[in-house]
Amino acid sequence: MTQPFDFDQIVDRHGSDSLKWGIYPPEILPMWVADMDFTSPPEVLTALHQRIDHGVFGYALATQKVTDSVVNWLQQRYDWTIDPQWLVWLPGLVPALHAACLSYTEADQEVVTFSPVYPPFLSAPKTCQRPHRDIPLTRDHGRYTFDLQRFDDQLTDKSRLLLLCHPHNPVGRAFEKQELTALAEQCIKHNLIICSDEIHCDLVLNHTRHIPFACLSEEIAQRTVTLMSAAKTFNIAGLNCGFAIIPNPTLRRQFNHAAQGMIPHPNALGYTATQAAFTQAEPWRQALLEYLRGNRDYLLKEINQRLPMLTMEPVEATYLAWINVSALEDYRPAFFEQAGLGFSAGEPFGDNRFMRLNFGCPRSTLEEAMLRLEQAISPR
Incomplete structure (x- = not known):
């Protein structure tokens, strides 16, 4: 063809x-x-041309149509039914990593990551002046995976937030359900909040379907902040538009409080491109x-x-x-x-x-x- x-x-x-x-x-x-x-x-280019022809580019808010495009995309792609109120719109996901550090940890509480990993996962805790515990990924039959024994052994009562990269950048893993479930059990055991950056979720190459971490169970959903965007998949990163999905109202309120005055709204073209990508592309x-x-x-x-x-x-x-x-x-x-x-x-x-x-x-x-x-x- x-x-x-x-x-x-x-x-x-x-x-x-x-x-x-x-x-x-x-x-x-x-x-x-x-x-x-x-x-x-x-389809994205056409939508952008139409939006530009409107000619006015003031401050923008998410319309019902762009919100519906996200809700429907998550339902169709992942069987994930979300309440639109769970959405927090963002100009990018890196600021959200910083907001999560500030929202969910006190000055003496640890942020945990698995490495190697996308550099902002390592720099965000430092920027936010939070202690950082790095757990190296391990290898199992030539594939990177979580070292859950080391994870269990090294976490303390000061460990509070896990920054998770899923799918993983840079090692290219699409983690399987049993890996994620085992990690979720440890997160519950250690009473961690999880900020799961899933920006590459629509770029799974091995013919399997991405599993949002928050979809593992209701208990996990209530302690997970999921970060997503159309940016990587549809090559619109320069239009600065993403979103967090936060089912827990307390976590959502804390996140919004930390983001206020620090993280601006996406721009008008970012909303337009996201809607077109999720509905037509x-x-x-x-x-x-x-x-x-x-x-x-x-x-x-x-x-x-x-x-x-x-x-x-x-x-x-x-x-x-x-x-x-x-x-x-x-x-x-x-x-x-x-x-x-x-x-x-x-x-x-x-x-x-x-x-x-x-x-x-x-x-x-x-x-x-x-x-x-x-x-x-x-x-x-």
């Missing part, structure tokens, strides 16, 4: 306002920040997933067969590959930049043996990256 969307199209982002492309000189291929090089769905999303699976499979083969000094495991979710580069003599970011590649260094994620590569790009871009990488690490 003919591909209805052209993900092979090269969009020149040089000289634009792109953070991804703007921090490097033209000779470096940027494959770092979680920002795809695809145009957004045509599912065919585009399905086509995107197939393209990303092809990119993932290509990258997995190239890394593990052609570049034996590197290792990569299958990516179950996200468009981010976590690649072990520790066999290289010099695997600092400068090494790859000299080869014309801009990757994310592993150190800010909590493991400097790795680099993160964004494969949300046209295949030709990925092929060029692999050519440069091979030339860089091949024996001279």
Whole structure:
């Protein structure tokens, strides 16, 4: 069947306002920040044009239509029935990690994370002046998972908030129900509140369905703040629109109190794009997933067969590959930049043996990256 969307199209982002492309000189291929090089769905673009034609861009609030789009999306995708009153709209999810730290912990109470992990999970507790306990993920049959024995052993009566990345960035796991259930039991045992960042929930590549942490049980729902957005899936991160789902009214009130004056409303175009994405762009999303699976499979083969000094495991979710580069003599970011590649260094994620590569790009871009990488690490 003919591909209805052209993900092979090269969009020149040089000289634009792109953070991804703007921090490097033209000779470096940027494959770092979680920002795809695809145009957004045509339905989203049409909706944005219509909104722009209105011509007035004052302060915006969520309309009933955009709220309904979220409620219906969660029902259709995850069989999750939510009350619209549970929604707290956000301009992004990173500020929400900070708000959660301030909302649910006192100055002497710990914030817990699993690492390696998206850097704001590690920096938010520090910024909020909260103690931080880092529990490394463990490996089980070549896959990262929670080290629940260590989790149980190391938590104290001062441990209060778990910042959970689910699906996981950067290791690419789509956690299974038994893993999540076992973690939930420990959270209940230790009386933790969970802030679950699920921004990549609609980018599961292994043909399974994401399980929102709050859907595990009513008891878990009452202690969970879920963070979601259309931003990553539909490549609209620059429009700054996301939301928290907080069923517990006390937790919701605490969150709103911490966010007041610190976290602004999303902008008008962000609401518009979110509504269009969730109501009209599912065919585009399905086509995107197939393209990303092809990119993932290509990258997995190239890394593990052609570049034996590197290792990569299958990516179950996200468009981010976590690649072990520790066999290289010099695997600092400068090494790859000299080869014309801009990757994310592993150190800010909590493991400097790795680099993160964004494969949300046209295949030709990925092929060029692999050519440069091979030339860089091949024996001279």
